[in-house]
Amino acid sequence: MEPSRPRHAAEAAIPDDVRARVMPAVLDELACWGVERFSVEAMAERHNFDPAIIYRYWGDRHRLIVDFALGDNEVLRAETDTGSLRGDLMALARHIANRINTDIGRTFVRALVMDLRGRHDQETRMAIWREQFGAARTILERARDRGELRPDVHALAAVQIVIAPLNVYALYSEEMITDEYCAAIADTAWHALAAR
Known part of the structure; x- marks a missing residue:
């Protein structure tokens, strides 16, 4: 179960280095598992970072995937x-x-x-x-x-x-x-x- 989205997640500016590290991991997970089986915890474990980073800046997996999709x-x-x-x-x-x-x-x-x-x-x-x-x-x-x-x-x-x-x-x-x-x-x- 994903943590509830912190109030400040949508407003928090995402540092460039965090985005540069997370977005390739998102793509890699989506390529392997698709949207349906995408897991923040599994992604963080496979790519060696703390899942708290995702919840701090994106709030949940849904917002993370949407942000990835709409980057341009x-x-x-x-x-x-x-x-x-x-x-x-x-x-x-x-x-x-x-x-x-x-x-x-x-x-x-x-x-x-x-x-x-x-x-x-x-x-x-x-x-x-x-x-x-x-x-x-x-x-x-x-x-x-x-x-x-x-x-x-x-x-x-x-x-x-x-x-x-x-x-x-x-x-x-x-x-x-x-x-x-x-x-x-x-x-x-x-x-x-x-x-x-």
């Missing part, structure tokens, strides 16, 4: 503001592909796959998805403000048009996602979403 969310928001719906969709596809094309990115996508033996980490997966969806939904809001978006667009489906094929690629292939593939996804999404 601000970069995503900045990179996908190109001034046009088509450009933003292409930037979104490229950003996701660039992450998936790394060992870390592909490993993490695979670690998020549901383990059929348990569903207790659905909250962790949903927290990651909500944050990623929120960053991508900003693209649609900007496009709507510019008059580029069809009025009847379903936001969740629109975001999934871009994100889903890239994640499926990561799950079933070791090949790099090419810029041409990103362009094809972005172009398909643009044709589906753009006002005529």
Whole structure:
């Protein structure tokens, strides 16, 4: 059982040296055990540090995994503001592909796959998805403000048009996602979403 989250955990600034030591350990554990069987205590033991460090700065395993997943969310928001719906969709596809094309990115996508033996980490997966969806939904809001978006667009489906094929690629292939593939996804999404 995990200790209760201290009040100050969310506010405590995480020192760079702590983050640099913990995040590779998180990836290693996720690669071996997935989200479902991820354990702070086991990770700390295997990587030779005190689990109290995790509880001090992150509060619990859920927040630690979400923090790992969303480390580049601000970069995503900045990179996908190109001034046009088509450009933003292409930037979104490229950003996701660039992450998936790394060992870390592909490993993490695979670690998020549901383990059929348990569903207790659905909250962790949903927290990651909500944050990623929120960053991508900003693209649609900007496009709507510019008059580029069809009025009847379903936001969740629109975001999934871009994100889903890239994640499926990561799950079933070791090949790099090419810029041409990103362009094809972005172009398909643009044709589906753009006002005529």
